[in-house]
Amino acid sequence: MKLLRAILVRLATMSVTLIGAAVVVFFVIRVVPGNPIAMMLPPGASEDDIARLTAHYGLDKTLFEQFGIWLSGVFRGDFGTSISLRQPVMPLVLGRLPATLELAIFALVIAVVIGGVLALTGVRHRETRTETAIDVANGIGLSIPDFLWALILIVLFGVLMPVFHISGRISPSLDLPFVTQFYVFESFARLRFDLWWDLLKHMFMPALALAIPLAAIISQLLKQSLKETMHLDYVTLSRTKGYSENHVILSEALPNAMLPTLTLIGVQFTFLIGGTVIIERLFSYEGLGNMAIDAVINRDLPLIQGIVIVFALLFTIINLVVDMTYALLNPRLRHA
Amino acid sequence: MSAFLTVGNLSAVLRGNRQRVLRSVSFSIDTGEVLGLVGESGAGKSMIGKAILGILPSAIEIIEGEIVLDGQDLQTMLPADRRRLIGATAALIPQDPLTALNPSRRIEPQITNRLVDILGWSKADARVRALELLNEVHIDNPERVMASYPHELSGGMRQRVLIASAFAANPKLVVADEPTTALDVTVQKQILRLIRDLQQRHATAMVFVTHDLGVVSKVCQRLSVLYGGKFVENASVPDFFAGPTHAYSRALLAATPKYTDPDASLVPVDEAVIEAVAAEVAAADEEWRHAR
Ligand SMILES: Nc1ncnc2c1ncn2[C@@H]1O[C@H](COP(=O)(O)OP(=O)(O)OP(=O)(O)O)[C@@H](O)[C@H]1O
Ligand SMILES: [Mg+2]
Numbered sequence: 050m051k052l053l054r055a056i057l058v059r060l061a062t063m064s065v066t067l068i069g070a071a072v073v074v075f076f077v078i079r080v081v082p083g084n085p086i087a088m089m090l091p092p093g094a095s096e097d098d099i100a101r102l103t104a105h106y107g108l109d110k111t112l113f114e115q116f117g118i119w120l121s122g123v124f125r126g127d128f129g130t131s132i133s134l135r136q137p138v139m140p141l142v143l144g145r146l147p148a149t150l151e152l153a154i155f156a157l158v159i160a161v162v163i164g165g166v167l168a169l170t171g172v173r174h175r176e177t178r179t180e181t182a183i184d185v186a187n188g189i190g191l192s193i194p195d196f197l198w199a200l201i202l203i204v205l206f207g208v209l210m211p212v213f214h215i216s217g218r219i220s221p222s223l224d225l226p227f228v229t230q231f232y233v234f235e236s237f238a239r240l241r242f243d244l245w246w247d248l249l250k251h252m253f254m255p256a257l258a259l260a261i262p263l264a265a266i267i268s269q270l271l272k273q274s275l276k277e278t279m280h281l282d283y284v285t286l287s288r289t290k291g292y293s294e295n296h297v298i299l300s301e302a303l304p305n306a307m308l309p310t311l312t313l314i315g316v317q318f319t320f321l322i323g324g325t326v327i328i329e330r331l332f333s334y335e336g337l338g339n340m341a342i343d344a345v346i347n348r349d350l351p352l353i354q355g356i357v358i359v360f361a362l363l364f365t366i367i368n369l370v371v372d373m374t375y376a377l378l379n380p381r382l383r384h385a
Numbered sequence: 386m387s388a389f390l391t392v393g394n395l396s397a398v399l400r401g402n403r404q405r406v407l408r409s410v411s412f413s414i415d416t417g418e419v420l421g422l423v424g425e426s427g428a429g430k431s432m433i434g435k436a437i438l439g440i441l442p443s444a445i446e447i448i449e450g451e452i453v454l455d456g457q458d459l460q461t462m463l464p465a466d467r468r469r470l471i472g473a474t475a476a477l478i479p480q481d482p483l484t485a486l487n488p489s490r491r492i493e494p495q496i497t498n499r500l501v502d503i504l505g506w507s508k509a510d511a512r513v514r515a516l517e518l519l520n521e522v523h524i525d526n527p528e529r530v531m532a533s534y535p536h537e538l539s540g541g542m543r544q545r546v547l548i549a550s551a552f553a554a555n556p557k558l559v560v561a562d563e564p565t566t567a568l569d570v571t572v573q574k575q576i577l578r579l580i581r582d583l584q585q586r587h588a589t590a591m592v593f594v595t596h597d598l599g600v601v602s603k604v605c606q607r608l609s610v611l612y613g614g615k616f617v618e619n620a621s622v623p624d625f626f627a628g629p630t631h632a633y634s635r636a637l638l639a640a641t642p643k644y645t646d647p648d649a650s651l652v653p654v655d656e657a658v659i660e661a662v663a664a665e666v667a668a669a670d671e672e673w674r675h676a677r
Binding site for chain 1: 472487536
C-alpha cells in the first residue's frame with residue numbers, strides 16, 4: 050500500500066516534470082528569433098510560397114493554438130512532422146536514441162571503472178605520493194571540459210597515433226545486418242565481434258572524452274568517502290579479526306562509502322548525456338545530440354520539441370533508477 | 386601459569402612532533418586474568434589496547450619495546466602473519482555499539498565472518514556457533530537477530546552481539562575498551578556481568594579499559610594506573626583499594642564516586658598532585674631520552 054502510494058507520487062512528479070519541460074521548450078524556441086520556413090526555401094521565394102508553407106506547418110496560428118494542437122498530438126503519440134527532414138518526428142528521434150544511449154552508457158562504464166580504480170588505489174595508498182598523484186590527476190580531469198578532452202584525444206589517438214576512428218559510428222564499408230538501432234548490443238548478441246570491435250573503435254574516443262570529467266568526480270568523491278569510512282569503528286573492528294587492508298576496503302568500507310557517490314553519479318550522468326550533444330557533433334557520431342544541433346540550426350521546431358521531450362524523459366528515468374538502486378543498497382531504506 | 390600477553394618497555398610516538406604517547410609501558414597478563422587500565426581521558430588507555438590489536442592510528446608509531454602474544458613477538462612478525470595471529474587469538478569489545486557494527490550487513494556475517502574467512506570454519510558450523518553465543522549473551526530470539534540489520538537493534542542488543550562476536554572464536558585475550566560507557570545505566574550492569582561471566586567461563590585473559598574504579602573492583606584482579614602514557618602504579622585490586630601507594634592513584638580513588646552511589650559528587654583531583662605526577666613523567670622522559 051505504502052509502496053503503491055510511493056509509485057503513484059513518483060509517476061505524478063515525473064509527469065509534472067515532463068509537462069513542464071514541454072511547456073518551456075515549446076514557448077522558448079518560439080521566442081528566439083529565426084524562421085524555420087525561411088530556412089527551408091531558397092532565397093527569393095515568393096510571398097505566396099512562404100504563406101502556403103507557413104500554413105502547412107500550422108505556424109500561422111496563435112502560439113496557444115499551436116501548443117494545444119501539438120500537445121493533443123503528443124498525447125496520441127504524434128509529435129508532429131520534422132520541418133527540415135519532412136518525416137514524422139518520433140521515428141526519427143527513436144531511431145537516433147539508441148546510438149546516444151550506447152555512447153552514454155559506454156562512457157558511464159568507463160567513468161565508473163576509471164573513477165573506482167583511482168579511488169580504491171588512492172585509499173589503499175592514502176597519505177602517500179600515489180594519493181597525491183591521483184589528486185593531481187583528478188584536478189586535471191575536472192578542470193578540462195569534455196569537448197576539450199575530445200580535441201586532445203583526437204590529436205593524440207586520431208592524428209599522432211591513429212589507433213581509433215575519429216568520425217562516425219561504424220565504418221561505412223561494412224554490411225550491417227542489424228534489425229535494431231542498438232548496434233553494440235546487437236552485434237555482441239549476434240557474436241559479430243568484427244562489427245562490435247569496429248563500433249567500439251568508433252565509440253572509444255567520444256566516450257572517453259565524456260567519461261574523463263565524470264571519472265575525476267567519482268574518483269574524488271568516492272576516495273573522500275572511503276577515507277572517512279576507513280576511520281569508522283566497524284572498519285577498525287574488522288581489522289582486529291585478521292582481515293587484510295584490501296579486504297577491509299573492499300568489503301567493509303566500499304559498500305557504505307559508495308552510497309553518496311551513487312546519488313552523485315545519477316546527477317552527473319544526466320550532465321554527461323547533455324554533453325553528448327557537442328561530443329557527437331565533434332565526432333560526427335550519428336546520435337540524438339548531433340540531430341539536436343541540426344534541428345536547432347534549421348529551426349526545426351517540432352524536431353527540437355521531440356528531442357527535448359525524449360531527453361527529459363530519459364533524465365526522469367535515470368533519477369528513478371538511481372533512487373531505486375539507492376533504496377535497494379541501503380538497508381535502512383529497504384525496510385522503511 | 387604463563388603469561389599469555391607480555392608487553393615490554395613499549396614506547397610509541399606521534400609521527401608529527403615525536404612526542405611519546407606511550408612511555409616505556411610494561412605489563413603481562415596470565416590466562417584467565419583481568420587487568421584494569423585506568424586513568425584520565427587522554428592517558429593512553431585505548432592506545433595500549435590498539436597497540437596490542439595492531440590497530441594504532443597511522444599518526445602513531447611504535448619506536449621501542451615488544452608485544453609478545455602467545456609466545457610470538459608481534460613487532461618482528463610479517464604483517465600478514467601478525468594479523469592472522471591477532472585475529473585467531475585476540476578480540477576487541479569496542480566502546481560504542483552504535484558505530485561498531487557495519488550498517489549495511491546483517492548481524493550473522495558480522496559474527497561468523499572471522500570464523501569462516503580467517504579460521505576456515507564451514508558456514509554451517511559458524512552459524513551453529515553464532516547461535517550458541519547469542520544464547521550465551523542472553524538474546525531471546527537469536528535466529529531473528531542474526532537476520533537483522535544493526536539499525537533494527539537497541540544499543541544494549543548491539544553490545545551483546547558485539548560481545549558474542551568477540552568471544553566467537555574462543556579468543557585467549559579480549560581487549561574491552563570502555564565497553565559500557567555508551568550504554569544506559571540500567572543496561573551497563575547487565576553487560577558488565579555478561580562480560581565477566583563469559584571471561585570466567587572461557588578463562589580468557591582480558592585487558593579492561595575504564596574510567597570507573599568501581600567497575601575495576603568488580604571485574605579485575607589487577608590494575609594499572611596511567612598518566613600521560615606512563616604506568617604510575619601497578620597493583621592487585623585488593624591492595625589498591627586497601628590503599629594505593631602513588632599520590633595520583635590516591636587522588637583518583639578519592640575523586641571517584643562510590644559505584645553504589647551515583648549521586649555522590651565528584652571531587653576534582655588536586656592540582657598539586659597533577660603537577661607532581663606530570664613532573665614525574667617529564668623526569669622519566671628526560672632519563673629515557675638520555676639513555677637512548
Ligand atoms: N589518531 C590520533 N592521532 C594523534 N593522536 C592521537 C590519536 N588518537 C589519540 N591520540 C592521542 O594519544 C593520546 C592517548 O589517547 P587514548 O585514546 O589512548 O586516550 P584514552 O586514555 O583512551 O582516553 P579516553 O578515556 O578519552 O578514551 C592522547 O593524548 C590523544 O590525544
Ligand atoms: Mg579511550
